[in-house]
Structures are given as C-alpha cells and as structure tokens.
Amino acid sequence: MTSEASGTTEIPKIISVDDHVIEPAHLFETWLPTKYRDRGPKPLTAGIGGLERVASKYRFTTDPNGQLTDWWEYEGNLFPYKRIIAAVGFSRDEMTLDGITREQMRKGCWDPKARLADMDLNHVEASLCFPTFPRFCGQTFAEADDLEVGLACVRAYNDWMVEEWCGDSGGRLIPLCLIPLWDVNLAVAEIKRNAARGVRAVTFSEIPTYLGLPSIHSGYWDPFFAACEETGTVVCMHIGSSSQMPAASPDAPPAVEASLSFNNAMASMMDFLFSGVLVRFPKLKLAYAEGQMGWVPYALERADDVWEEHRAWGGVRDLIPHPPSTYYYRQIFCCFFRDKHGVASIETVGVDNATFETDYPHVDSTWPHTKRVAEEHVGGLPPDVVYKLLRGNAIRMLDLDFDK
Structure with missing residues (x-):
C-alpha cells in the first residue's frame, strides 16, 4: 500500500x-541442573574497576568505589x-563503557513482557535475540575449563530461551x-533437541578459526551443517562472533573498529562461497x-570474477561448479x-536476500524510532x-507463522 499524501x-x-x-x-x-x-555462573552486583591483563586476555576488576x-x-x-549493550533510553553522550545494573537498564532489556511492550512502541512485531553473557555464539562456555558444566550451561540457556524468554510471547520472540x-x-x-521443539535458528561463529576451532573448509563442521539443513535451522552469524573485530592501527580509537565491523561478515561470506559447503548442502x-x-x-562481483578468471590456480575449479553469487542468492541472507x-x-544485494533489524538494546539501536528509520x-x-x-x-528465512 502507498500513501497518496x-x-x-x-x-x-x-x-x-x-x-x-x-x-x-x-x-x-532456575535452569541449570542442581548438581x-x-x-x-553466579550473578553479583559490585562496583566496577579497571582492566587487568591476565594470560594474554583483558579482564575487568571490581572496585568498591566504582560504578x-x-x-x-x-x-x-x-x-x-x-x-553500551543496554543503551536504549540513554542519550548518545551517555552511551559509554561504564558499568550498569539491571535496575538502571530499561526493563525490556531482560524482561520479556517489557520487551514486547517496547516492541509495540517501535512498530516491531517479532524479534530474534542474540545472547550477551554467553557472547554472540556461546564463546564463554566454549572457553570454560570444565566443559561438562559448559555443556549444561549451553542447554540451560537454550531451555530458558525457548521456555521463558520466548514461551509466552505468542511467537513474537523467536528462539535463537x-x-x-x-x-x-x-x-x-543440540540442534536436533531444539528443532524438535520448534527452534529454527542457531548462532555460530562467523570465523571459527579465530576461536581456535576448525575452519569450515576442513569438513569438520559438515555434520553440523547437515543437521541444520535437515531441520531447517538457520545458521546465524553476528559480527564479533569470532571474538575479534577488524582494525587498522593498533592504537586506533574504537571508532575505527566500529566503522570496519562489516569486514568480518564479508570475509566470512567469501569463506563460505569458496568452501563448497553451500554446494554440498544446497538447502x-x-x-x-x-x-x-x-x-x-x-x-x-569480485567473487564471480575470481571464479571466472582464477579458479584453476585458486583451488576451486572442481569445488565450486557455478559462479559464487549463485549460492549467495540461493542460500544467504544479509541484514x-x-x-x-x-x-x-x-536489486544486486537481492530483494529476496535482505532482512531488517533494530539492534535493541545496543548503542546502535534505532529504538524507538525504527519505523521512521525504515521509512x-x-x-x-x-x-x-x-x-x-x-x-x-x-x-521465509525462519519459517515463521506470520502472514501464512
């Protein structure tokens, strides 16, 4: 429908x-087995201190006098x-790296009923949400020393996601x-356990080798891709799900990383287009x-040119039978x-390949003005x-019941 005015x-x-x-x-x-x-993981509230470097990683410390x-x-x-990860309701100048409590956040950050109310304010019918503490694809649990507990945490998070966060939303909150x-x-x-209760989305690393995991070229992940194909589960990859963000100079301000954040998605897509994964798993x-x-x-354009001109020495002559864009238009969604x-x-991006997001409640979020931004x-x-x-x-991507 078009507005005549x-x-x-x-x-x-x-x-x-x-x-x-x-x-x-x-x-x-609530959701982790008693044993x-x-x-x-245990919640606590305390003042935030500074950063310290421990075994090549930076960690925050507490400070009784801190925020x-x-x-x-x-x-x-x-x-x-x-x-910055619970930024809705703050002005741009207040969206900082300071610590925050749930009480100081907008309630929709963590309460499903309040989230639905904020979606109503924002012209949003349904929402797919990535995790925060587990990190974008569960890196927190993958890095654990005790992987038995890590597995229990993955399952507990998924049970909470499906049954509590999404459970009473009438399908408006979509499980990931x-x-x-x-x-x-x-x-x-885990894919099959969740698919059996209607889950159609899983979060995965855009570049798993950055996490010390096998690459998508190795064949290691093929059983995972096969299970996702079989169950209709979409593999969702968020920028930063490789625990690295692209940068230029090591002393550049964070604004450089923020401006280059799309680079990981582009690198990941090239990886998939030339991996043979989309050839072997066409659905x-x-x-x-x-x-x-x-x-x-x-x-x-570049991927197709490389395939056309350089596929022999480029190692993909027998791996990728058609121009790489073929597989993008058939199987990949951007947002x-x-x-x-x-x-x-x-038209080149693909009218059937692009989706929309609001990024609630992050610093980039368009809430509560998403309708205006869309217009x-x-x-x-x-x-x-x-x-x-x-x-x-x-x-169509998530096989949702809306508009059917």
Whole structure:
C-alpha cells in the first residue's frame, strides 16, 4: 500500500532478525541442573574497576568505589554488563563503557513482557535475540575449563530461551539457541533437541578459526551443517562472533573498529562461497547479523570474477561448479538498519536476500524510532519490496507463522 499524501510506501510491522537480550539474574539458578549450580555462573552486583591483563586476555576488576554494576562470576572470571549493550533510553553522550545494573537498564532489556511492550512502541512485531553473557555464539562456555558444566550451561540457556524468554510471547520472540562449539557431535545433538521443539535458528561463529576451532573448509563442521539443513535451522552469524573485530592501527580509537565491523561478515561470506559447503548442502541457510549490506554487490562481483578468471590456480575449479553469487542468492541472507547505499543497490544485494533489524538494546539501536528509520530507507521502494525487506524475507528465512 502507498500513501497518496507522501508518495511513500506504508511501512508494515517489522520483524527484526538481530536484537539482543540481557540475561536475567535468575537464569542459571532456575535452569541449570542442581548438581551443576555450584560450578555454574553466579550473578553479583559490585562496583566496577579497571582492566587487568591476565594470560594474554583483558579482564575487568571490581572496585568498591566504582560504578555499581551487575556481573556474572564464572570459573573465577568476572563478566560485567556495560552501558553500551543496554543503551536504549540513554542519550548518545551517555552511551559509554561504564558499568550498569539491571535496575538502571530499561526493563525490556531482560524482561520479556517489557520487551514486547517496547516492541509495540517501535512498530516491531517479532524479534530474534542474540545472547550477551554467553557472547554472540556461546564463546564463554566454549572457553570454560570444565566443559561438562559448559555443556549444561549451553542447554540451560537454550531451555530458558525457548521456555521463558520466548514461551509466552505468542511467537513474537523467536528462539535463537547456542551449540557446544567444542564438539561437533554434541552440537548436532543440540540442534536436533531444539528443532524438535520448534527452534529454527542457531548462532555460530562467523570465523571459527579465530576461536581456535576448525575452519569450515576442513569438513569438520559438515555434520553440523547437515543437521541444520535437515531441520531447517538457520545458521546465524553476528559480527564479533569470532571474538575479534577488524582494525587498522593498533592504537586506533574504537571508532575505527566500529566503522570496519562489516569486514568480518564479508570475509566470512567469501569463506563460505569458496568452501563448497553451500554446494554440498544446497538447502542450508546462512544469515549475517549486523553486517549491513552495501558491500555485498562488489563482494559478489569480485567473487564471480575470481571464479571466472582464477579458479584453476585458486583451488576451486572442481569445488565450486557455478559462479559464487549463485549460492549467495540461493542460500544467504544479509541484514541492515542504517545502509542507504545498500538500499540503493537492492536489486544486486537481492530483494529476496535482505532482512531488517533494530539492534535493541545496543548503542546502535534505532529504538524507538525504527519505523521512521525504515521509512527513510525504503519508503520509496515498491510495496512488495518493502514487505520483503521489513518482514517477508525474515518469515521465509525462519519459517515463521506470520502472514501464512
């Protein structure tokens, strides 16, 4: 439908494929089996201190005089919540790396009923949420010393996600589950366990080798990809799910990393296009979260040129039978929320390949102005394209019941 007064297409209710959840303090006490609770994650509230370097990693310390902050303690390590990951409701100048408590956050960050109310305020019908404390694809549990407890934590998180966070939402909160990254057979079992109760999305690392895991070229992950294909489970990869963000100079300000954040999604997509994974698993679906899409047209052009001109010495002559863009248009979804260049190139990006997000409650979130942002980006496009970008492609990607 097009508004005659403005000449712009009416904006349908949005389905966001990339939002985030702040885990409630009771999660592991409630959902972790009793025998693991003493060794599982525990919530605490304390002042936040500075950073210290321990065994090549940076860790936060507590300080009784520091900003009051909610944390998780797990295997002797401390994980604070910071304001930039619960930024909705704050001004841009207040969106800092300071610690924050759940009480100081907008309640929709961690309470499902409040989240639904905030979605109503934001013209959003449904939302897929990535984790925070477990990190984007469950790295926290993969790095644990006690992987028996780590596995129990993965399952506990998934049970909470399906039964509590999404359970009473009428399908508006869409479950996104973790896998135990350290064991592909356990990962397959978890995919099937969750698919049996209707889960159709799993989070995975964009570049698993950055986590010390086998590459997608090795064949190690093929049973995982096969299980996802068999169950219709979408492999969702968020920027930063490799625990590294691209940068230039080592002393560059964080703004450089923020500006280059799409690079990991582009590198990951090239990896998949030339891996043979999408050839072997033609019904597997990949989704890139928060990577935007303005880079996609040239990436596809370059990939096809390399395949055409360099496939023999490039090692893909017998591996990739068709131009790489073939597999992108068939099996890969990108997503955007501020990308006018990508929208201007939407025919090449793919009107059937792009989805939308709000990034609630992160510093980049468009809440509560997402409808206006969507109008500014896609309001001039044909109604059928607007529908696909803002909800239709997400419905098809995740096999949702909306509009059926």
